[in-house]
Amino acid sequence: MDLLLKRGHDALEVAKVDAAIEHFRALTDHAPDFAEGWHGLALAYFQAERFGVAMEALERTLALNPNHFAALRGVGAIQEQVGKPALAYEAFARVLELRPHDDDVLRALARLEQEVKGVKL
Helix, strand or coil: HHHHHHHHHHHHHHCCHHHHHHHHHHHHHHHHCCCCHHHHHHHHHHHCCCCCHHHHHHHHHHHHCCCCCHHHHHEEEHHCCCCHHHHHHHHHHHHHHHHCCCHHHHHHHHHHHHHCCCCCC
């Protein structure tokens, strides 16, 4: 598991997305209960702009580990990318419950707040 996880992350670092997908798919085939394998697969799919299968991999990650804050951040990023700001805001707010000082998430919430909640009069 560790070798496939490392190879997948190494491939992502050098932008070899197809190789990363193959390593992470092999990992999830051999260790379907390993949340990090699914998260890695989601990262690879996200980089390939394959948002549907990335979301499916994030759902598997969260089924195995509901408090996986990186997977929740990924859900927020995908929802924002596909034009669903309310769902993105909800996911980022959940991350903030787990990591209250996450600057990237704070910025994302600030960016989405007006669109989601509107302007206060």
